Amino acid sequence: MVVLEGLRMRSERRPYTDALHAVLIHRGWFRGSKAMLSGMTVTGFRFTVNRRLTAESATAYNWHSENFLAADFTGMTSSQHMGFVFQPTWPLYRELAIAEIKASIDRGAGAVFWHGEFVVAAGYDDERSVLYYSDGRDSQLRELPYERFGNNGTPYWYYQIIEGRIPMDEHAIVKESFLQAIFKWETHDLALPERGYACGRAAYDAIVTALRSGDYDRDGARETFATYAAFKRDLAEYTAGAAGVRSQAAAVTREVDEHAAQRAGAWPEVAAAAECYGEVSRLFERIAAEPGLPDAERILLFEAARQAEEQAIAALKALVRETADNRYHDIGLR
Amino acid sequence: MSGVYLKDIRMKRESKSFADSLHAVLTAAGMFEGPKYMLSGLTGMAFKFSVHERLLPLSVSAYGNWGDEHSPGVDNIGVLTIWDGGRSRHPTFRFYQQDAIRWVKRSLDEGVGVIYWLPEFGVIHGYDDEDRIFYIQDGYSSDDRIVLYDNFGLNFTEFWYARTFGGAVRVPLETMVLESVRLALHDWDTPYRTLPNTDIGSGRLAYSYLTQALRSGDYDEGGARYILSSFVYARDEIRRYLAEVAHLWPQLAEAGSRYGELAGLFDGWSLENAQGLIGALEQAAALEERAMELFRELSRQYPDPRRDTVPRWGISSAR
Incomplete structure (x- = not known):
C-alpha cells in the first residue's frame, strides 16, 4: 500500500x-496560489456554458487539448x-x-x-x-x-x-496567458456543437438569452454561476498580481511580489485589465451570492460584466499587440 | 539491451503513408491480419481526402490533427494506441523528445514498431544505443533511414509525431464496418480539418479545391500528381474494401458499385488533359456523394452513442 x-x-x-x-x-x-494557476494555465479564462445553463457547463470543454495546454503553458x-x-x-x-x-x-x-x-x-x-x-x-x-x-x-x-x-520565464508565461485569454474570449471550442454551447464573449449572450427566455436549468445555472464567480475572482487576483497592484480581494503570492516592481513599470495595461476583471468579479460575486435575484436584474449584471470583460480584453490586446500581430489571424497558435 | 532490429517489419508506400506504416507495424506484431485495403477501410484512412488550394504535396497528409484523426481509426480495430507529437519549437519539446526516445525504445524492445513522422510517416523498426540512432523505413527504399537520438522529432516541417501500439481486443466485423462508415461520413461532411486555416479543404470540399485549382492552372504540379494518384489508389482501396464487406448490408454492396464506376473514370488520367480530368472529378464527386447517402441510410439504422454524446476531446485549434 x-x-x-x-x-x-x-x-x-x-x-x-x-x-x-x-x-x-x-x-x-x-508554489503560487490557485488564482495564479488559474491564470497561468489559462483555465480561468475559459468561459463556456451549455445553452440551457446545465451544471456540466464548467466541465464541458476539450479536456484533451485544454488540460494538455494548461500544463504546457506553464512548462x-x-x-x-x-x-x-x-x-x-x-x-x-x-x-x-x-x-x-x-x-x-x-x-x-x-x-x-x-x-x-x-x-x-x-x-x-x-x-x-x-x-x-x-x-x-x-x-x-x-x-x-x-x-x-x-x-x-x-x-x-x-x-x-x-x-x-522545465524551467520557464515567468514573465513569458504570464504574457502567453494574456494572448490565450484573447483567444478564449473570441473563439468557440471546436469540440462542442455551437447549437448546444457558447464560449467566451458568446457565453454572455447565451446566458442572457437563457435568462430572458426562462428556459434553463435552475440548479445548473446556480452551480455554473458560482463556478465562474470563482474563476473571475481568480482572474481579478491574477491580473492584479501581474500588474504589481496589491489586490484587496486576496493576498498576492510571494512569487508575484518579487517581480512586482518590474511589472508595474512595464505593464500599465495590465493594471487597466485588472481593474476591469475586478469589476467582473464583483458582479459575478453578487450574482452567485444572491440566487434569488429576479432574472431581469441578473441580466443587467451579466450585461455589465460582459462590458467590463470586453474592456479587460481590450486592455490585454493593447499590451500584447505586437505578438498578436505577428500571429496574424491565429492568435492562439504559439 | 543496447539495440534492437525488427526484421519482420516491411513498410511499402502504396496507400497513405500512415496506413502503409500502420499495416507494416500491426501485421508484424500480430495485431492485425489482412490486406492493406481492409485496414485502410476499417480505420477510415482510405476515406480521408484533403486538398490544399494550390495542390501542394502536403495535401495528402494534411487531413487534420494526426492525434485526433488517427486514434479513432486505430481504436476501431480494437488496438490500444499511444501517441505524442506537437510543434518542435515549443519549450516543452525537449522533455517530450527525451521521453519519446525512451518509449519508442521500450516499444521496440517489446517487438512493436513505431510510426514516426519523417516526413511523411515511416516506421521505426530498430535502434542502436551505441551509435544513438534509430532505423526507419520510409517505404520507398529498402535502405534504412537513420535518425540520431539528438535529432528525434526534428525535420523540415514544424511538427513531430510518433505513435505506438499496445494490446488488442477482438471487435466483431459488423461493429468495425459500421463505425468505419461513420468515420467516412464525418470526413466527407467536415470541410476544414485544420481550422482556423481554410486553405486546405477536406471531404466533399476537397473535390472543389481540386477542380478549382485545375481550372485556374495555378497549382503545384508535383503536388497535383501526388494528390491524384493517392486519390485514385484510395478509391480502389475503398472499392475492394466494400466488395469484401458487401455481404453485411445491401447499402455497402450498392456503395461499392458506385466506387467501381468511379474507378473507371480515371484510367490513364493525365494532367495534360485538364478538361477531361475536371469532368471525371465532377462525376466522381457525384458518385461519392451517392455512396455517402447510402452510408448515411445504413448508419441511421443503428444507435450511434459515439456521435450522440458530446465528447471531451477531438477537434481543436492548434495552439
Whole structure:
C-alpha cells in the first residue's frame, strides 16, 4: 500500500484547477496560489456554458487539448488518456490507466482523473486492488476499486499524469496567458456543437438569452454561476498580481511580489485589465451570492460584466499587440 | 539491451503513408491480419481526402490533427494506441523528445514498431544505443533511414509525431464496418480539418479545391500528381474494401458499385488533359456523394452513442 502523505485536494469550485493545484503543490512543482494557476494555465479564462445553463457547463470543454495546454503553458509536461467507457478498447486502457496512475504515485506525484468530477489519486493498495483518491469535499481519502475506474455516471474516463516541470520565464508565461485569454474570449471550442454551447464573449449572450427566455436549468445555472464567480475572482487576483497592484480581494503570492516592481513599470495595461476583471468579479460575486435575484436584474449584471470583460480584453490586446500581430489571424497558435 | 532490429517489419508506400506504416507495424506484431485495403477501410484512412488550394504535396497528409484523426481509426480495430507529437519549437519539446526516445525504445524492445513522422510517416523498426540512432523505413527504399537520438522529432516541417501500439481486443466485423462508415461520413461532411486555416479543404470540399485549382492552372504540379494518384489508389482501396464487406448490408454492396464506376473514370488520367480530368472529378464527386447517402441510410439504422454524446476531446485549434 502506498499513500502520498499530505496530498489532499481542496474543492473551491474550480473544476480541474483545484485538482491540478493539489498535485503540483504537493510535489513542489508550483508554489503560487490557485488564482495564479488559474491564470497561468489559462483555465480561468475559459468561459463556456451549455445553452440551457446545465451544471456540466464548467466541465464541458476539450479536456484533451485544454488540460494538455494548461500544463504546457506553464512548462509542465504531462501525459493523458481519455475516451468513452462504451468503447470496446476500454478494458485495455483501464489497465494502462491503473498502471500509469500507480507509477506516478510511486514517483511521488498524484494524478488527476475524472470520477464524475476531477479528483486526485493519492494512493493505492494492490492487495485490495483499490485506488485512494481525494475529491476535495473533506480531508478523507475515498476508495475506488481498480475495476470500477471509469465507472462514474458519465460516459467519460480520463486521467492526466504530470511528469515534470522545465524551467520557464515567468514573465513569458504570464504574457502567453494574456494572448490565450484573447483567444478564449473570441473563439468557440471546436469540440462542442455551437447549437448546444457558447464560449467566451458568446457565453454572455447565451446566458442572457437563457435568462430572458426562462428556459434553463435552475440548479445548473446556480452551480455554473458560482463556478465562474470563482474563476473571475481568480482572474481579478491574477491580473492584479501581474500588474504589481496589491489586490484587496486576496493576498498576492510571494512569487508575484518579487517581480512586482518590474511589472508595474512595464505593464500599465495590465493594471487597466485588472481593474476591469475586478469589476467582473464583483458582479459575478453578487450574482452567485444572491440566487434569488429576479432574472431581469441578473441580466443587467451579466450585461455589465460582459462590458467590463470586453474592456479587460481590450486592455490585454493593447499590451500584447505586437505578438498578436505577428500571429496574424491565429492568435492562439504559439 | 543496447539495440534492437525488427526484421519482420516491411513498410511499402502504396496507400497513405500512415496506413502503409500502420499495416507494416500491426501485421508484424500480430495485431492485425489482412490486406492493406481492409485496414485502410476499417480505420477510415482510405476515406480521408484533403486538398490544399494550390495542390501542394502536403495535401495528402494534411487531413487534420494526426492525434485526433488517427486514434479513432486505430481504436476501431480494437488496438490500444499511444501517441505524442506537437510543434518542435515549443519549450516543452525537449522533455517530450527525451521521453519519446525512451518509449519508442521500450516499444521496440517489446517487438512493436513505431510510426514516426519523417516526413511523411515511416516506421521505426530498430535502434542502436551505441551509435544513438534509430532505423526507419520510409517505404520507398529498402535502405534504412537513420535518425540520431539528438535529432528525434526534428525535420523540415514544424511538427513531430510518433505513435505506438499496445494490446488488442477482438471487435466483431459488423461493429468495425459500421463505425468505419461513420468515420467516412464525418470526413466527407467536415470541410476544414485544420481550422482556423481554410486553405486546405477536406471531404466533399476537397473535390472543389481540386477542380478549382485545375481550372485556374495555378497549382503545384508535383503536388497535383501526388494528390491524384493517392486519390485514385484510395478509391480502389475503398472499392475492394466494400466488395469484401458487401455481404453485411445491401447499402455497402450498392456503395461499392458506385466506387467501381468511379474507378473507371480515371484510367490513364493525365494532367495534360485538364478538361477531361475536371469532368471525371465532377462525376466522381457525384458518385461519392451517392455512396455517402447510402452510408448515411445504413448508419441511421443503428444507435450511434459515439456521435450522440458530446465528447471531451477531438477537434481543436492548434495552439
